[in-house]
Amino acid sequence: MTSMADSVPLTRPDGPEPDLTGLRxxxxxxxxxxxxxxxxxAADAHMPPEAIGTLRAFVLGGGKRLRPLFCCCGWYAGGGTGDTTAVVRVAAALELFHAFALVHDDLMDGSDTRxxxxxxxxALADHHRGDRDPAAAERLGAGAAVLVGDLAFVWSAELLHTTxxxxPVLTALLPVVDAMRTEVMYGQYLDLLAxxxxxxxxxxxxxxxxxxxATYTCQxxxxxxxxxxxxxxxxLDACTAFAxxxxxxxxxRDDLLxxxxxxxxxGKSRLDDLREGKHTVLLALALRSARPADRAELRRLVGDPALDESGxxxxxxxxxxxGARAGVEHMIRTRRARALRALDDAPFPPAATAALRDLADALTERSA
Amino acid sequence: MTSMADSVPLTRPDGPEPDLTGLRxxxxxxxxxxxxxxxxxAADAHMPPEAIGTLRAFVLGGGKRLRPLFCCCGWYAGGGTGDTTAVVRVAAALELFHAFALVHDDLMDGSDTRxxxxxxxxALADHHRGDRDPAAAERLGAGAAVLVGDLAFVWSAELLHTTxxxxPVLTALLPVVDAMRTEVMYGQYLDLLAxxxxxxxxxxxxxxxxxxxATYTCQxxxxxxxxxxxxxxxxLDACTAFAxxxxxxxxxRDDLLxxxxxxxxxGKSRLDDLREGKHTVLLALALRSARPADRAELRRLVGDPALDESGxxxxxxxxxxxGARAGVEHMIRTRRARALRALDDAPFPPAATAALRDLADALTERSA
Incomplete structure (x- = not known):
């Protein structure tokens, strides 16, 4: 899925915008x-500490907090003011749901680092390497990661329910969350097949x-x-036109990175996508425009699990x-411009518009 | 998890009880x-039909519908009368959640049949065997099953949200659902480790x-x-004392079966639990009471993936x-008697009590 390494600078300390750093x-x-x-x-229930400990370390160990930031910006865009307790808790629930998606994604991809x-x-396979044979430890790590991901989903829902x-506000929120959850699963499934x-x-x-x-992370x-x-x-329509x-x-941008x-x-290997043979727009463009010999070479190299740095x-x-790289850069520019134009017409409070503009810059011009 | 083969006969056609067959x-x-x-x-979203098709076949292809039955009985026990639309929909949501748990459980256990x-x-690995090499088809089947399970969870929540x-009733229901979801994950994690x-x-x-x-399926x-x-x-307390x-x-009873x-x-192999080395009460009792030579033999045989029928x-x-088998039968009898005694004192409408009594018989004296 998306790279999750670094924080994105978003606020101007003296500006009028929402304090997104504080919200994060x-x-x-x-x-x-x-x-x-x-x-x-969980300890009271005699659960071994590794399950929740590994999840906590994963959730708190990094990540851009993009979905929480969009959630908070949406609140300001909708005219939210004053007490941020509820929106922060909903934002946290979205992040915990994202942890669920990432844990399962990494397992399916067989990724070693994030x-x-x-x-x-x-981490869970390594934890159990001492008490069983290596193959059993791998299987246990995989099964435990399925469950730790599931727990993150269960608890993200609980966080949402206890805001x-x-x-009536909760029941208005739930259809948005339901749509978001289904969409990311569609995306993951199509990605897995491709x-x-x-x-x-x-x-x-x-x-x-x-x-x-576009829908799961932003809209x-x-x-x-x-x-x-x-x-x-x-x-809501203006949010969609921007997001x-x-x-x-x-x-x-993420595919290029x-x-x-x-x-x-x-924070992640730049060989993984190539070794896995991720079906990205970048590669599709390259295969479409390449000369036959280059196309054959791309087909041979991409998806090779043993691909090395020289390959x-x-x-x-x-x-x-x-020209595929430049083509993707061009697609990024046109989409970014369309998003910013949507902001020009959006019926948001000016401070919210300014924050969303900063967010758009940070997301499309980043290097991490 | 639990065996899921056959329907459980529950209602007396001429009796006063709720029509649980009709509710099912x-x-x-x-x-x-x-x-x-x-x-x-999903088809409109260009999702391949195999994902939802496999889930539908799994959900509709069998199962005792225990959690829906307990849910419906709980409604009657709480004095519910008249329109059953909402309780049936909540009951269906519990069943779809259970499908999620089973799909992931089978994947973790490496079970081939259910x-x-x-x-x-x-099924998903077999489906893709034609279009890629066997190892890739296995990996794809595993990853796809993670996502199909996740989708069942997502949609069970949506079903619950759209009753x-x-x-206020929905917000009273959600803490019960949150507790149930956490508990089954605890159980699964402890089971996986053991x-x-x-x-x-x-x-x-x-x-x-x-x-x-006890908590996830019944209470x-x-x-x-x-x-x-x-x-x-x-x-609610009487429900707990019974459940x-x-x-x-x-x-x-399920462990014995x-x-x-x-x-x-x-509907499932009677070798799987023994080959996997499931840590059941039955085996714990056997290891506790066995003579040293028998204990050594049990340790050698149980958990052997190549165990045959003679082993x-x-x-x-x-x-x-x-004596372990008889010991477990004794535990079943005492627990069943305790559940039935709790019914004697329960402040339920008589028809609900009668239905719960039938359910208790069906669950503890069954052969499937």
Missing amino acids: QAVDRVLDDFLADKARA RGRPTVHR GLPA TGDPTDDIETPLRIVRYKT RPLHAGAVLAGASAPV LPLGEAFQL GVFGDPGST ADRIRALLTEG | QAVDRVLDDFLADKARA RGRPTVHR GLPA TGDPTDDIETPLRIVRYKT RPLHAGAVLAGASAPV LPLGEAFQL GVFGDPGST ADRIRALLTEG
């Missing part, structure tokens, strides 16, 4: 407190981008926050020389 | 309609029984239905001769 810290405090409570309850640390299934929101055999079909990777990022979290503020239909192109631009990025900044360098050269 | 059919109609809608929406049919990860319940290395420790398997069956679904009917605290011992008795049952009736017969003989 508040989200982390909610997650920390909630998971500490869960760790105590955010510069071992993934959950890897103290008035019942991985390993990239083709020149651009529709499929664009559809994956839409479900996994629905914005709507969740806006609904909490009692936003009108035109406000969908921005989400696409963000994911296209997955191949051309600096692992020291992104990856050759892919990078083909992606650059054939 | 109503639950199945809700599931069928809901998943048909989801299949259409309800006499291929498990979801097996049309008044908001499997493969059964010992004479009886506390751990009893704790697993409590989370996976919480009863409470869910009772809360829908606006039940008082004494009614916890009954759930233990039911799971102990997993070793001594007829696969033609239970399994030898285990069965040791479990029987050493």
Whole structure:
């Protein structure tokens, strides 16, 4: 899924915008407190500490907190003011749901690192390597990661249910959350099927981008926050007009970073996507425009689990020389511009618009 | 988890009890309609039909519908009368959640069959065997089953959110559902850790029984239905007093059937639990009471992935001769009696009490 390495600078300390850095810290405090409570309850239930401990370390160990930030921005966009307790708790619930999605995603991809640390299934397998044989420890790590992911989902729902929101607000929020959950599953499923055999079909990777990022990461979290503020239909429509192109631009940037990025900044290998044979827009463009010999070479190299740095360098050269890299940069620019134009017409309070503009810059011009 | 093969006869056609057979059919109609809608929406979203098709076949292809039955009985116990639309929909949501738990459980256990049919990860791996190499098809089947399970969870929540319940009733129901979800995850995690290395420790398997069956299968679904009917605290307490011992008795019966049952009736292999080395009360009792030579033989045979029928017969003989089988039968009897005594004192309408009595008989004296 998306890279999760670094914090995104968002606020101007002296500006009029919402204090997104403060909100992000508040989200982390909610997650920390909630998971500490869960760790105590689990210990009382004789659960081994590794399960919740691994989840806590994963959730609190990094991540851009994008969905919480969009949620908080949506609240301001919808005219929210004053007490942020409820929106912060809903934002934290979205982050915990995202932890669930990432834990399962890493397991399915067989990824060993995320955010510069071992993934959950890897950490749990390592934890049990001392008390059983290596193959059994691997199986246990995989099974335990399925359950730790499931627990993150269960608890994200509980966090959502215990916001103290008035019942009508909660019931307005739930359809947004239901749509968001279904969409990310669609995206993950399509991604799983397409991985390993990239083709020149651009529709499929664009559809994956839409479900996994445009709606799941941007639009629905914005709507969740806006609904909490009692936003009108035109406000929700303006959120959509901004979020969908921005989400696409963000994911296209992420795909570029997955191949051309600096692992020291992104926190993840830049070989994984190529070794897995991720069916990205970038690769589809490259396969579409490449000369036959280059296309054959790309097909041979991409998806090779033993791909080394020199093979990856050759892919990078083909992606650059054939124009696919520039093509994706162009797609990012047009989508970013469309998102910013949508902001010009949006019926949001000016401070919310300014914060969303900063967010758009941070997401599409980033290097991590 | 629990065996899921056959229907449990529950109602006396001429008696005064709730029509649980009719309610079960109503639950199945809700599931069928809901998943048909989801299949259409998924097709519109360009999702491949195999994902939702496999889930539908799994959900509608069998199962005792225990959690829905407890939910409906809880509603009657709480004094529910008249329109059953909402309770049936909540009951269906519990069943879809259970499908999620089973899909992930089968994947973790590496089980090939459930309800006499291929498990979801097996069906999905088989489906993709034509279009990729066998190892890749296995990996894809496993990953797809993670996501199909996740989707069942997502949609069970959506089903719950779209019951049309008044908001205050929904917000009273959610804590019951949250507790239920956490408990089954605890049970699954403890079960996963304990499997493969059964010992004479009886506390751990009893704790697993409590989370996976006594609370998750019996108590919480009863409470869910009772809360829908606006039940008082004494009614909820009486539900607990009945459900916890009954759930233990039911799971102990299930453990016996997993070793001594007829696969033609239970729908699952009676070798799986022994090959996996499930840490059951039955095995703990056997290891505790066995003579040293028998204990060594049990340790050698149980957990052997290559165990054959003659080895399994030898285990069965040791479990029987050493008294463990009779010990578990005794535990079932005492727990069943405790559950029935709780019914004598319960402030339920007589028809609800009669239905719960039938349910207790069906669950503890069954052969499937």
